[in-house]
Amino acid sequence: MAPAAAAKPTGESRWYPADDIKAPRKSKAKRSVHKPTKLRSSITPGTVCVLLSGRFRGKRVVFLKQMASGTLLVTGPYKVNGVPLRRVNQAYVIATSTKLDVSKVDVSAIDDAYFARAPEAKKTAEDAFFAQASKESVVSDQKKKDQDVVDASILAGLSKDKLLKAYLNAKFSLTKKDRPHEMVF
Numbered sequence: 405m406a407p408a409a410a411a412k413p414t415g416e417s418r419w420y421p422a423d424d425i426k427a428p429r430k431s432k433a434k435r436s437v438h439k440p441t442k443l444r445s446s447i448t449p450g451t452v453c454v455l456l457s458g459r460f461r462g463k464r465v466v467f468l469k470q471m472a473s474g475t476l477l478v479t480g481p482y483k484v485n486g487v488p489l490r491r492v493n494q495a496y497v498i499a500t501s502t503k504l505d506v507s508k509v510d511v512s513a514i515d516d517a518y519f520a521r522a523p524e525a526k527k528t529a530e531d532a533f534f535a536q537a538s539k540e541s542v543v544s545d546q547k548k549k550d551q552d553v554v555d556a557s558i559l560a561g562l563s564k565d566k567l568l569k570a571y572l573n574a575k576f577s578l579t580k581k582d583r584p585h586e587m588v589f
Contacts, residue, residue, distance in 0.1 A: 441474025446499040450506040453478060453497040454576045460487045462575045465497075466504055466558060473516045481555040484562070485573045488543075488551055491519055502571065509557045514550065 480487030
């Protein structure tokens with residue numbers, strides 16, 4: 405007969421635990437508390453900001469409100485400098501000291517879902533291979549109407565000051581000549 409297998413002790417292990425073994429961390433999914441991004445004190449509704457990146461970099465825009473996601477809702481207005489209603493991260497704007505009155509602008513209907521793209525139909529590999537060119541995105545009529553409503557209320561305030569309209573239309577840029585002069589002692 406074969407000897408009986410040695411019974412494994414049910415209590416403590418044979419070796420001491422290593423000191424460098426750490427307890428597993430708690431899952432981040434359990435503690436996903438969303439803190440809204442704190443808005444810079446220099447950015448208030450009506451502040452004219454300069455965009456630093458993206459398609460419209462160098463353009464001056466008017467800040468309207470902060471979205472739930474923490475991004476800023478800005479507009480050109482579109483009829484002045486061609487910048488539509490957009491969401492922008494506040495890290496990519498410079499706030500200027502120029503302010504506009506935007507108290508009559510109603511942007512309560514515009515939220516993060518307003519900017520969500522419609523899901524596309526799944527393509528097979530064959531369809532993707534024979535696709536001619538990517539189709540151009542078309543702006544919906546509702547977004548055009550919303551842009552016109554927002555522009556109309558901002559342009560009413562701009563009509564009083566023609567220099568302010570020219571200021572928003574001017575592009576912002578810096579060159580090497582614009583850097584501060586070095587002090588020589």
